[in-house]
Amino acid sequence: MIDWLKDVWFGFYTVLVGMRITWRHLFTKSVTLQYPSVKWPLPPKSRMRLFMNYEDCIGCGQCVRACPVACISMKTEKRPADAPPIWAATGQPIKLDVSVFDIDMSLCCYCNLCTYPCPTFCIYMTPDYEFATGNLTEHLYRFAKKDAKFLMEDPKQKAAPAGAAPATPQNPPASPAGASGP
């Protein structure tokens, strides 16, 4: 009898304990983020879709070699001698014409290894992650363009006479004109 009463009371009391907890949660703020209209702020170094700045690419192909899943494909040919000289934004002269630069994001494993070797910092990860498509071939991004606007003069040459360009690791001091890049 005593055990039975204890049992019944325990059942009743534990229900009340549970009800207290749910009552408390009735008033706690919900943790839902209404995704498409509200987004969680991403950390600035988050690794999402790859982007490549075609005008700055010197065609060295280091990113292609670094990629563990071979999602970058690149085709280059030597720039004709009579073509006007062009430079990347970091000051390296572009000696190769990059005719194809494709990144297949459906293969990409978001390891970020391709961005480290790039001498001109032209390939990088963007925080854009909403690029799901119904068709997988739409994940093949072609970055080569016909109407690219290359820098027609050496940015270091332009900065050096002014003497104002500070020597930073990303923007090393100007070398004599026509010198090859590092």
Added chain:
Amino acid sequence: MNATYAFLVGLVPEIAGWPAWAIVLISAGLPALVLFHFMALAPLVYVYGERKIAAFMQDRLGPMRVGPYGVLQTIADAVKLLFKEAIFPRGVDRKLFVTAPLLVNVGAFLPFVVIPWGARLQPADLNVGVFYVAAISAISTVGLIMAGWASNNKYALFGAMRSAAQIVSYEIPSLLIILVPVMIVGSLSLQDLTVAQAGGLSNWFLFRYFPIMPVAFVCFFVAGLAETNRAPFDIPEAESELVAGFHTEYSGFFFSLFFLAEYAEMFVVSAVTSVLFLGGYLAPLPALQQLGPLPMGWFWLWFKAWSLVFVMMWLRWTLPRARVDQLMHIAWKVLLPIALGLVVTVGGLVLWPVTASGFPWDRYVGWPLSLLLVGFLLVVMVRALLWNRRRAGELAYAGSAAAAGQGTR
């Protein structure tokens, strides 16, 4: 109809001078309108409320997309359900298959006939009121078994058999506990039962015979919860075991009929519990019974019934589903002995003139207890809100850290 007519004349004396057809129209139409509200429209509100309460109790938002804060979600769902094809699987017994949801609805909606919304606002004041409710709501069990059998599906049949076993088991303690207030009053009419609790909150049957009647209330509520087949007693439609129980094979309109019936039953059980224990349409303070010329009885019954419906939802999102053997244990080994004990004890106390309608200390119990309960809930609520504010500060700090490039998710 006569009761409604008297109520309306009490409200607006000019009605007595109206032509006969207008009187018939309004005094028969008003109860019909109220019933229609509970049959067709209230479930929309219930479902929205239930989904929101479920969401808030799980720290979610619930429906937010259709209309502001998702208020139109259930309307959209209802329209979808009504326009869906009613599928009759091969091998179903078509006649029974169609009749079953209708029978379930009959059992769920006929009890509304005797529920008193005010001293004169009641479709019919039967002298066997409570008995009528218990008897007529048992019809829905027949409907459930019929649905399970006609579906030609083993899960549906399992669900129907479970619901039959469950309802038969829980009818017994619930009917025995109905006897307790009936013995105090000496009448089965819901109107008489309500009037016997007049005089404010401390006169409600919940606080009579102080330690005894609260037990009866809890037991009756648990039994009623089990009879509506709702969680934690929803084994007839246990979705983790039997796909959806007795309504596995139903779709579209017929499924929505089961839905309607479930929510109507919830309301009926809550309303009957309020009449038997919480004073029905009587206000907690006699002064609140009348608001100017407007009788507030309908509001108080509505308020009490909806509070109990809220408790049902609250329990649903608090407790896990009981196992079949636990269910039978609760019915036969816990509720039945308690109910028998209550009937014998209160039956004896009623016979003794000093305690004919309650212990002498009863009127000092009601208010302190209810204020204590409300105060406790308020304290928990305020603490939750304060915790919210503290956490909002922490979240803002974490967000700024993430923006500065140090934080992680």
